[in-house]
Amino acid sequence: MLTQLRFTVEPGETVALVGPSGAGKSSLLRLLNGSLRPTEGTVRVDDADLARVSPAQLRALRVRIGLVPQDLGLVPNLRVAQNVMAGRVGRLGLFASARAMLRQSRTELEEIHAVLEDLGIADKLFQRVDTLSGGEQQRVAIARALFQKPDALLADEPLAALDPARAKETLALLLDLARRRGLTLVTSLHDLALARVDVPRLIGLRGGHVQFDRPASEVTEPELERLYELAPEEPHHD
């Protein structure tokens, strides 16, 4: 349940959503690409109200918004190249996309290879996804979103499957890719230490509310403690 949210992300900006689990970070990301609809209030992308656009317009908007979901959403018995190609399917007609999924052209393969190279898994191009490690699969999902050529990238806990060293490296990579490609990047991160050091703007979410929204350098220790402290007044049902 998200309430009383009001914020704007400018084109090319990088934002991290931080907060305890259950704060509403994933739901917020899903609101931003229209796969969840708000019961109240509006979500605007380029002045288009996501609740009012037609299905065709929503598809057109989604083509411009890459999402790396927390469960990755890969098809395990397809190859890496096919899974990455899936990111481009929204831009193609039915037959063109069927052709592209079955057999990628040389130029497409070169382009996919280039994206994978950026992510350090170029040698996995023709491997089946279910033969890859968790971290490698994470990168395939990122590659799919980048291959989509989006204007904005939404990433839901993109570091969750990675060990600490890999996580730091991957976050740096994401930020670097966003900068080089001029992408708007909104990512949820549970690793606060990483977010504070590397991400320019933090939005702290707790219990569906925005606790703070400011440059990372201005977020104070007490604010962070309040964001993550176990609230005795909220009963736990585990």
Add this chain to the structure above:
Amino acid sequence: MTEVATAARRPYLLAGKRAWVLGLLVAAVLCASALRLSPAQLIPSGSGFALLREFAWAALTPALDYEAPVPEGTAPLALKVLDSLRSTLVFAAAGLSLAVAIGLPLGALASTAWWSRAADDSLPRGGVRKLSVPVLFLALRTWIAGMRSIHELLWAVLLLAALGLTPFSAVCAIAIPYAGTLAKVFSELLDEAPRDGADALRDAGASRLQAFLFGIVPRAVPDLASYVFYRLECAVRSSAVLGFFGFPTVGYHLQLAFDNQHYHEVWTYLWALIAVAFLFEALSSSLRKRVVLR
């Protein structure tokens, strides 16, 4: 530890599963008495016993040549067996191909995966959708159940009356019930496949059909391929039996040989069928390995 206490107290005399098992046993006894089954019936009469012995002996000594004189210029038995196997396989393959062509689209349409969330925004909304989707869905499922609830031999009877003894009526007799079974199994495989891949495709702007084809279908394909192969095996058996109606498959020759009491020839055909079944088993297990574990 209240759970342990309740678990320890539960197994009373006729609780849950026990009642079912007992009920089934009672039903079995009732059925047997209704049919007047008795173990004595399993012992053949004198002439029956002789026939059984002859038949069993024939199993060990299948005919390599005709048992009775044949007209000049008749093809050797081996060729005739091979030819009947060939036409058995051709009828089976044609019937199953048609069944796949009909059954896969039907199965896709009858899967809940097709009508669910991934579908959301391109179907009519509100009242129309609430009413039309369940009705369509139910109609499709009923149609599919109808196709497969009539056995291929009954379809053959119907189609023979309607179309006559043409190859097409045999092919359809196999294709209709097989398409129904394939549709049912395919729709279940599709519904068991995880939806996360399709959701990710929708999030990337893919259409409903694209998300379905590239996100869900690939996950059902390995199991589907191995199932289709298994059904080909079944289709070969069906096609063989359709020969009893006069189609030139193994069954036709089997019946002729049986009527003429050429039991050694009967066994030549039977062994040939069994060999084909083994061949298919080997092929399908190698296919399964190739598709599933690559």
